[in-house]
Amino acid sequence: MTREDIRSTILEVIADIVPDEDLSALTGDVRIRDQIELDSMDFLDIIMELRKRYGVEVPEDDYMELATLDGSVNYLEPRMKEI
Amino acid sequence: MIYDAIIIGAGMSGLAAGIRLAYFDKKVCILEKHSRVGGLNSFYTFNGYKLDVGLHAVTNYVPKGIKSAPLPKLLRQLRLRIEDFDLYQQKMSAVRFPDKCLRFTNDFNFFVQEIAENFPSQTDNFQQLLKKIFAYDELSLTAKPVSARKVVSSYLSDPLLIEMIFCPLMYYGSARENDVEFAQFVIMFKSILCEGFARPQVGVRKIIEALVGKYRECGGELRINSGVKTIRIIDNKVKSVLLENGEELIGEKIISSAGYLETMQLLSGLDPSKVKTREGQLSFMEFILILDTEPTKKGYDTTITFYNNSNEFVYQKPVGLADISSGVICCPNNFLFDKPLPEGIIRITNMANFELWDGLDEEDYRIQKTECLEATLKEVAKIIPDFRSSIKAVDIFTPKTIHKYTGHLNGAPYGAPDKIKDGRTHLDNLFICGTDQGFLGIVGAMLSGISMANLHVLMG
Ligand SMILES: Cc1cc2nc3c(=O)[nH]c(=O)nc-3n(C[C@H](O)[C@H](O)[C@H](O)COP(=O)(O)OP(=O)(O)OC[C@H]3O[C@@H](n4cnc5c(N)ncnc54)[C@H](O)[C@@H]3O)c2cc1C
Numbered sequence: 001m002t003r004e005d006i007r008s009t010i011l012e013v014i015a016d017i018v019p020d021e022d023l024s025a026l027t028g029d030v031r032i033r034d035q036i037e038l039d040s041m042d043f044l045d046i047i048m049e050l051r052k053r054y055g056v057e058v059p060e061d062d063y064m065e066l067a068t069l070d071g072s073v074n075y076l077e078p079r080m081k082e083i
Numbered sequence: 084m085i086y087d088a089i090i091i092g093a094g095m096s097g098l099a100a101g102i103r104l105a106y107f108d109k110k111v112c113i114l115e116k117h118s119r120v121g122g123l124n125s126f127y128t129f130n131g132y133k134l135d136v137g138l139h140a141v142t143n144y145v146p147k148g149i150k151s152a153p154l155p156k157l158l159r160q161l162r163l164r165i166e167d168f169d170l171y172q173q174k175m176s177a178v179r180f181p182d183k184c185l186r187f188t189n190d191f192n193f194f195v196q197e198i199a200e201n202f203p204s205q206t207d208n209f210q211q212l213l214k215k216i217f218a219y220d221e222l223s224l225t226a227k228p229v230s231a232r233k234v235v236s237s238y239l240s241d242p243l244l245i246e247m248i249f250c251p252l253m254y255y256g257s258a259r260e261n262d263v264e265f266a267q268f269v270i271m272f273k274s275i276l277c278e279g280f281a282r283p284q285v286g287v288r289k290i291i292e293a294l295v296g297k298y299r300e301c302g303g304e305l306r307i308n309s310g311v312k313t314i315r316i317i318d319n320k321v322k323s324v325l326l327e328n329g330e331e332l333i334g335e336k337i338i339s340s341a342g343y344l345e346t347m348q349l350l351s352g353l354d355p356s357k358v359k360t361r362e363g364q365l366s367f368m369e370f371i372l373i374l375d376t377e378p379t380k381k382g383y384d385t386t387i388t389f390y391n392n393s394n395e396f397v398y399q400k401p402v403g404l405a406d407i408s409s410g411v412i413c414c415p416n417n418f419l420f421d422k423p424l425p426e427g428i429i430r431i432t433n434m435a436n437f438e439l440w441d442g443l444d445e446e447d448y449r450i451q452k453t454e455c456l457e458a459t460l461k462e463v464a465k466i467i468p469d470f471r472s473s474i475k476a477v478d479i480f481t482p483k484t485i486h487k488y489t490g491h492l493n494g495a496p497y498g499a500p501d502k503i504k505d506g507r508t509h510l511d512n513l514f515i516c517g518t519d520q521g522f523l524g525i526v527g528a529m530l531s532g533i534s535m536a537n538l539h540v541l542m543g
Contacts, residue, residue, distance in 0.1 A: 017159060020150070037150045041160055041537065048107055048541060060542070 089334035094122025096517030105303030116310030140280035140286035189279030347429035363495030366482035374427030
């Protein structure tokens, strides 16, 4: 996957978890949770969905890497490029 | 076949836990002893009438658009939409004591206004109490338990107002006699007074169908008529579960919604010193009246009435078979449905004593049910219009019925007075969800199943 693919994949996952949120204006370098209503259960689900759909494992110590959209893309790029 | 998780009980909590696990591709099997799912909140047919076992109202109702409340949270977790539950809001409910009546709707400001009108001297105190309630983290797993009566009476000085606030909250969710932990008080306060009541047009079966449908769609396995007889322990771990039909199933993790003590009693070679909980004592009986008329036609528009016929509210196991001095009267017709329900229905709940009911022989049991019915109908006729001449059929259940169908000790639907908030037991791979984990009611039970599945299987 390219960085663009990864970004839209993450957005797709978030859209499935919080279908009523408008994601079109999400800024890449600001904490996702500061821009849309996402509680800790929802955040955990982003990680769970990535594992379910793409087999990507994110260990608990790395959760913070996924706080922003840009951070997520950076973190996932090496882990998803073969997909 | 080794399951990732085996769930004991297909009530609200077991089904919700099952959906979470099946959705994330765990091999999961729910075992239900009964021929039907739903547990304390199931449904049945009586003389051709479709009835709900427990449902008065779904608490925690918030309109679409609010995201951070328990109901939308759990819907997101289950990948369901609010439409899947087909909820309609209540009209208006009331807490009725001899000298005062406090009404409430799903608009919290209405209730605040009622307090101001009925208890003008308490208006400021009530605002202070609200501040305390909204600032409190009721879901904390580490908070020290404090008495809600102590906290509330440090804010409110009119004992009648205190009793009137405790009455509905205790009835809809206290496993403890006369007092409740402040965290539980806050949960109930928000779920009933700040949020509110709703009901699916066809009753609880709508919710159960949504849950079972989702669970199956995710590939989960559900077995009814599959009571767990023994949980086999080897080296401080659950090795397998043995069903009543002799079959043995192996699971890495076991989540039980059968109740804490009830689950402990299933353990092979149980060491009684490991069991630290008191039994729940509070049970209820319920009278379901099928009427030949719509209750509104007789001028009754209230959704749920909590009544108490003195100024002091006593919430404890009655010394007699039942205590009709207080109770809950629910009218399922009085929600804002699109079309009327097929029947007029009134449901009356009173506190009842399990041991006394359990000790009656068959004939006395029948006679006493009828006598209690007459007594409660007479009492209730002082509070709402008299429906006695409109009754077509009556079904009655007692604490014995609750015990028989759900296995909860003493027929106590709210379980043991001390809750196990992290769901852990002394065994590494056995966890508790539902009633005895601490979240009660339909919404609470589902949240309990979800959080225990997340914490102990998906994350652990
Ligand atoms: C009369 C009444 C009215 C109520 N009204 C309302 C209401 O209006 N609104 C509301 O929100 N809440 C209401 N409640 C409360 C609500 O029903 C419960 O809090 C909730 O359903 C509890 O769900 P649970 O999954 O924790 O437990 P349960 O529903 O008890 O589920 C446990 C399941 O485990 C099964 N089981 C037990 N032992 C075994 C075994 N050994 N092997 C296999 N299976 C086993 C049982 O059969 C049961 O199905 C009411 C309860 C009662 C009794």
